[in-house]
Amino acid sequence: MSTGCVLVAAGSGTRLAAGSPKAFVVLDGRPLLVHAAERVLRSGVCQHLVLVVPDGRQDESTALVSGLAGAEGVVLRAVAGGADRRSSVAAGLAALPADVDVVLVHDAARCLTPPEQVAEVERAVRTGAAAVVPGVPVSDTVRAVDVEGVPRGGPIDRTSLRLVQTPQGFRREVIERAHALASEHGLPAALAATDDASLAELLGAPVTVVPGREEAFKVTRPLDLALATAVLAQERA
Template identity: 45%
Template sequence: MPKAFVPLSGEPLLSHCISGTLASGVATRIVVAVPEALVREARVLADRAARESDADPALVDIVVGGADRIESTARALARVPECEHVLVHDAARALTPPAVFHRVVAALEAGAAAVVPTLPVTDTVKRVRTGRGADAQVDPGTAGEELVGDLDRNLLRRIQTPQGFARAVLEEAHALQRRDPDPAATDDAGLVERAGHTVVGVPGDERALKITYPIDLAIAAFHLEEEPV
């Protein structure tokens, strides 16, 4: 099933994500992009999350997502033409604390064009030479990998969401992507950087982990039990 609908402690990640965004108090509108077959289910979840947060369900809009994250963001962006600042969030980071939202918004209001929450890298990180070309994709640990040197982790950061943007900057970056697609692009901050704008970091939070593997659900459940969003 799509990750946003995977249950965490009895509620889909999407429900936790909407509730956390509403709890931050920074959102004047929320637009959720989902597969077409799940629009009705998403609407039910959004209405319930809004009611439980004492918010107007009309605050949350549902749109049919695109073929990838970037296209989904573009479709959601089209639904909020009145917004000067835009936050792009990932339902897989369902437990992002309100303080992270506040730090991103504060940086935007201080004049930043693009803002991302960051955390330090604690593991040793190495580059890999596969012998299959620079763009070859291989699973970690695949036989034949050659580890060719450490990267300075003091100069590396883990990136979280919500990512915040001045609307005009995000629209410019998406227009460039449509004219000249970069197949390696994975997030909106990368598109904005490619368009020549500076992306600044603010402190993230370990509770905003990206839920990707089953063990991440267990870690998220622990965080939720210790400190509910």
């Protein structure tokens, strides 16, 4: 039995608008994909790592990651992603060998996720959870509004809310069944962009929330790259 991580890195990075696919945008001299993979490898919990990248960039991606510390003894593969995140995750799942029983699904865009977070999610699955997500408290006041921006109801009690990050961890059969169901039957529009744990929940699998970390924020817009640069500088200080 072993743990496999599907690292999805096949998105185009439209909102970052940096001129290349987001996972290949350089931060402090190295692509985001390399930062993300390095932290997954440093967690020491994965025996298999599948990089899901834009088609044509598989060899380049394997070469970038294979020399990283922690890559020794880890089976590395790179496969082409799909048109949306869900199909990229599905392509990664299909590349996992039979002996993998715990699967982590991680966004390369969360490139500074601490190795401890990867290890904690993995441990929660190993010790019995079906589906695990890291979540961080919400610090802003949150309101629901209608299409015109007019408030609906009062402010929402943010103490009960969590911003959900990755890696998300699953017993293999749970994530595989969830993706099979979504691709067989499709999803209502409201659920089309949902995360992997929400797919698993549609099957009735309970989702466990473990504490996330601020450093696992997703690089989405240009300001996030500035934050990532600052976080790396702080790590080195």
